[in-house]
Amino acid sequence: MENEQPVHGSHEWLQQEIAPHLKRYEIACQCGCGFAELTPTMLEKWYQLRTGYGSPIHISSGCRCKARNDATPGASATSLHVLGDALDVWVDIHFERLYAVALEVFADSAVGFYPAHPPERLHNRLHVDNRPRYVRWTNYWNGNT
């Protein structure tokens, strides 16, 4: 059974657990193109983030194909979402804890803070990615979403 790979794009494929507490549909490109692969580094960082935070984490954006990224307001043309190496995340409770853990897990890479922006956005959100340098931003209009 373990050797049976579900068909790409199938219900079973989308329901696959690709890391602890992470099913493939949660990171799939929202245009429906079937791009839904995170880098090994991001899978490992997800695990550290999820474990450190200790409660469910929602993903508002994971993988984005080029077309989807181009159509995303505020997205950088070089966004690592296009490589499956970035996540946008939010939580129901204890956002400060998530933020603190993210700053540790992505200590040598990128963490961007997007404050809740009512009425269109109900939750604070973080962008994290694995670019090989230290970057922090807290300015919603900075792009890189």
Ligand SMILES: [Zn+2]
């Ligand atoms: Zn797509």
Ligand SMILES: [Zn+2]
């Ligand atoms: Zn992002």
